[in-house]
Amino acid sequence: MIRPIHEGEALALAPLFAPFMPWLPQGALYAMMQYERRRFFVAEQGGEAVAIAAYGPSGYSRHAWALGPAATLPTHRGKGVGSELIQTRLDAIQAAVIASGLPAALVHVSSRRPHSWVRLGFRVIDEVDGSSLLCRRLTVGAEGER
Numbered sequence: 471m472i473r474p475i476h477e478g479e480a481l482a483l484a485p486l487f488a489p490f491m492p493w494l495p496q497g498a499l500y501a502m503m504q505y506e507r508r509r510f511f512v513a514e515q516g517g518e519a520v521a522i523a524a525y526g527p528s529g530y531s532r533h534a535w536a537l538g539p540a541a542t543l544p545t546h547r548g549k550g551v552g553s554e555l556i557q558t559r560l561d562a563i564q565a566a567v568i569a570s571g572l573p574a575a576l577v578h579v580s581s582r583r584p585h586s587w588v589r590l591g592f593r594v595i596d597e598v599d600g601s602s603l604l605c606r607r608l609t610v611g612a613e614g615e616r
């Protein structure tokens with residue numbers, strides 16, 4: 471089951487997943503969950519949190535959204551949870567874009583695995599030190615776009 475995290479869950483979830491995102495400064499994951507405008511989904515299996523993934527508006531733009539960070543517990547990787555969380559976030563962004571009345575928005579992500587995103591229609595904008603910035607247009611058509 472995938473659901474948005476509840477208020478107050480940062481205390482349990484941040485220490486569980488922060489070790490798998492060692493590039494984040496200490497306390498940053500907790501701060502993102504608790505205080506910032508980042509929105510988190512959690513994937514649960516058997517009542518246990520196995521993955522988290524975040525998204526949010528990019529700055530104060532109504533047209534640009536950012537994905538990340540995300541992590542799956544090592545014991546649960548390679549089973550599609552991360553991909554499901556990508557689709558859940560794209561769907562949530564699309565719903566927000568529809569609600570705002572805009573025809574489209576841009577979604578960007580910074581990743582060391584650009585191929586995963588290129589497969590999903592993202593385009594590499596640039597790359598520095600093994601980390602790529604990718605972007606994808608999310609269009610709100612008659613049937614929407616996935």
Ligand SMILES: CC(C)(COP(=O)(O)OP(=O)(O)OC[C@H]1O[C@@H](n2cnc3c(N)ncnc32)[C@H](O)[C@@H]1OP(=O)(O)O)[C@@H](O)C(=O)NCCC(=O)NCCS
Pocket residue numbers: 490491521538539540541542543546547548549550551552553554556581583585586
């Ligand atoms: C990247 C990660 C979240 C993928 O989780 P997962 O549950 O194993 O994902 P899936 O089983 O759906 O993986 C299927 C594919 O999608 C990719 N993928 C899924 N979610 C991803 C994400 N958020 N970012 C980049 N790639 C992702 C996987 O790398 C894999 O690619 P492959 O088929 O080329 O090997 C997981 O390996 C992880 O937690 N890594 C450590 C933290 C990290 O690197 N986070 C991403 C940057 S914030």
